[in-house]
Amino acid sequence: MRLRLLVLACLLAPSANAITFQTRLENAQWQVEGDQFECRLSQAIAGFGKGEFVRRAGEQPTFRLQSPDRWFGTGAATLLAAAAPWQPERNDLNLGVVSVAGGDIPFNSSQLQAGRLLTGLLEGRSPVIRHRTLQGGDALEVRLLPARFGKAYEDFRVCTTKLLPVNFEQIRQSQIGFPAGDIALDALGQAKLDIILQFLKADPSVNVIQLDGHSDNSGNRLTNRDLSRRRALSVEAYLIANGVPKEQITVRFHGERYPLVPNSSEANRAKNRRVTLRLDRGPAAVSATAAPTAPAS
Incomplete structure (x- = not known):
């Protein structure tokens, strides 16, 4: 030696x-x-x-x-x-x-x-x-x-082995998809939200949640706007039911106005039927219903 x-x-x-x-x-x-x-x-x-x-x-x-x-x-x-x-x-x-x-x-x-x-x-x-x-x-x-x-x-x-499944950067902006014409969360959407909820419970400093509802262009503008609203509210209801204070959540909805990709195929339209969930740290956001000029995509 x-x-x-x-x-x-x-x-x-x-x-x-x-x-x-x-x-x-x-x-x-x-x-x-x-x-x-x-x-x-x-x-x-x-x-x-x-x-x-x-x-x-x-x-x-x-x-x-x-x-x-x-x-x-x-x-x-x-x-x-x-x-x-x-x-x-x-x-x-x-x-x-x-x-x-x-x-x-x-x-x-x-x-x-x-x-x-x-x-x-x-x-x-x-x-x-x-x-x-x-x-x-x-x-x-x-x-x-x-x-x-x-x-x-x-x-x-x-x-x-004790690490969370995700970190903040990976979930700070997430997309929750919806089937055509549907406003209910499917199993994949619930699974995504469950992972986000696990992180929120571990890090209470993340206390600002912004939900932006979107649709594809399959229906008329009024129908699409209502679909996007009800999808955002569906995500909000799931979060609240799992312990997130309502005052921490802002809900907005935009219909077909802000597609991620052109609505040129069924695959693209599926990407546009979504609720974008954005997380941040800071004081709880004040609820707003007015459509923004630059929404989360």
Whole structure:
């Protein structure tokens, strides 16, 4: 074991023309934090900040670095799953580039890259990021270590089982469809609303709900306007029946005036028969019945 540590220290020592950040092997620790909105699996990097995997509700994990000193220059950094020094039969895996934009969090990897990094860590590989410094353009390498990763990864997986099925960005504007000529919610519409209701119960700060009813152009204007109104009211009634205060909901209706797509086919008309549900944070909206000039689409 002492020989392994000696080899590791030699191979990971910064070269004369490079700046390298990593935590000493004996100090490397992985930490898991999270709630029903987000889970994080991180390792502190001595002198730099930290690297972390972040899985938000409704998404797969991504990988990122955080550094208050903003070491990275802008451009494309190389992301590697580096082989352990005591496994000479393995090569480093080049996972491609990440786009560095600067700031405290210089980049976020793709979900595919993060998945391959997690697999690599379970195999004893190290996430490595190679780039250039913001000042001077010197070669820069940041490395995380796989030490004590297995138990932390299991804790991370347990955290992810408690995540909500969606995050706010995924539902802040949703479409609830309706069959032709119908005003009743079908099973798919109820299922969509049930997911939204689950999020609303978890995050009471989302307390502004705007409903915009729409129709296709199959009927006359008055019939279409009434259909769009009754569809919006059907969604409102479902939300209220499931615990949403009525004062948090604004209902508007527009008939056929604002189609998503041209009413040129049955498939397109089906897309236009909808209620758009828009969520926001703030004081409860005041109910309004006047049609707006720019409705939610």
